[in-house]
Amino acid sequence: MNLRNRLSGRRKAVALAGASALVAAGLATIPATMAHAATGCDVTYTTNDWQGGFTGNVTIKNVGDPLTAWTLRFTFPNGSQQVQQGWSANWSQSGSQVTATNLSWNGSLGTGASTSIGFNGAWSGSNPKPTSFTLNGVVCNGGTTNPTTPPPTTPPPTTPPPTTPPPTTPPPTTPPPGGPRVDNPYVGAQGYVNPEWRAKANAEPGGSRISSTPTAVWIDRIAAIEGTDNSQSNGPMGVRDHLDAALAQNAGYIQFVIYNLPGRDCSALASNGELGVDELPRYKSAYIDPIAAIQGDPKYRNLRIINIIEIDSLPNLVTNLNVAKCQTMNNNGGYVKGVGYALHKLGAVPNVYNYIDAAHHGWIGWDTNFGPSAAKFKEAATAEGATVNDVHGFITNTANYSALRNPHYTINTQVNGTSVRQSKWVDWNFYVDELTFAQAFRQELVNRGFNSNIGMLIDTSRNGWGGPNRPTGAGPTDTVDNFVNARRIDRRIHAGNWCNQSGAGLGERPVAAPEPGIDAYVWVKPPGESDGSSSLIPNNDGKGFDRMCDPTYTGNERNGNNLSGALPNAPISGAWFSAQFRELMANAYPPLN
Structure with missing residues (x-):
């Protein structure tokens, strides 16, 4: 079927x-x-x-x-x-x-x-x-102390102050990359490390092994643009705060996720947004315009600003029109116009690089979804004043778990004369991993009118699937289902499962230009941030409860009526999930040192 x-x-x-x-x-x-x-x-x-x-x-x-x-x-x-x-x-x-x-x-x-x-x-x-x-x-001595007298507030310096004050900017051996757009913004550039994520990672046992890895900053609501006023302790950083921190780090690039479309997340509930289905004008004026103004500040002209544009949006208009909210967003043009407006406004900044979300192979890898999705992306890329020149590339597998490579079989493998496409896992898909899908989809996008030099990104933050259950290539050969199940790298119960997947591990570390047509492997989903709560948790962030995040849920037609495979005791989407972070490290592939 x-x-x-x-x-x-x-x-x-x-x-x-x-x-x-x-x-x-x-x-x-x-x-x-x-x-x-x-x-x-x-x-x-x-x-x-x-x-x-x-x-x-x-x-x-x-x-x-x-x-x-x-x-x-x-x-x-x-x-x-x-x-x-x-x-x-x-x-x-x-x-x-x-x-x-x-x-x-x-x-x-x-x-x-x-x-x-x-x-x-x-x-x-x-x-x-x-x-x-x-x-x-x-x-510091590793213990605790009950001091009887307070220390001096300003101890005298041990040596005289320098006669010449230190310079205000670091002297890198080469100037930081930036300025006019380059073909691949990841090449020759050091990525920005989000200090808020780094602090959470460092608080976990062994987390310092990965805490200096560049991850993306998610702008998932209007309030996230400004962050919390500095007078409020421990408040989150805003867009300008992160950009200033990137300059202080002497980073070459910084990554943002633009994620607040009206009627967001139309086929699921865990990441419902703050804007209603008819609030496109507010999306433009209160969300995109302020972000574009900040990113366009000349202060940041030498920083490569990479925007991941609206995940979980355009592919829904191809595959999930049976869902009423998705049909509404298709009919009113909110997603197409919203993405087009974002591309147009943000793309006007000379040092900005826009990458549109392009789902993953387990979503649009079938022939009936593959071409129509590329066509829908082209429609959005030419809406609201945007052109294909505002699109630097596309990203696949954002915040998902699809394996990067499948070394133990290809889409052309046969088992006793039966194609692996006929297995329940592959289910007639034309791809068995993200790398082959991303490279093929890139060519389809070029065929649809996008520039021939567009690059692809693949989110590898949680698709490693290492640990003791990683297949070695051995196993039964009696039936195609047994053959595939013993050898597939992705150990999910079903490829339609997306929420806090049990057994997942960190994937390839971020790296520039790893394969032809691939601009970079990236960690856009910060490891340790939840996909959604495993039970209803009231909140003021517009985050709903989706049964696909409930480990007891037996599924729906989109995952073949299988168990969800989700971890228990998960917080709302975006909140820190310590148990998941530790499991991702334990199951990392390549393994952590």
């Missing part, structure tokens, strides 16, 4: 640099007003070095009583080392002593909480690591 019109394969909501690590366990005292609290901390200090310069990454974990403010100090062993530009803290240096104090949003650290800060620096001769840290004036 052909399932090509019921396999929506929904997806929700996003290279490790070499680093040397020094873990110094210690404690934090508190200001004079809290002098009798027991305090303690762990500090992790890592660097990414280049000739004459480096990036310092510092993670502070509070293992004592809650803090409302903190001051971190350490001393550079080499007198030539200088902090030049920092982020996520107020940085200063006197002689060899470095001081970092909290910002308004990361000053409160509960017991067990962490925050990550960093800086760009310069060195000559050598770049040894600091060997001692203090937090609020007390030397």
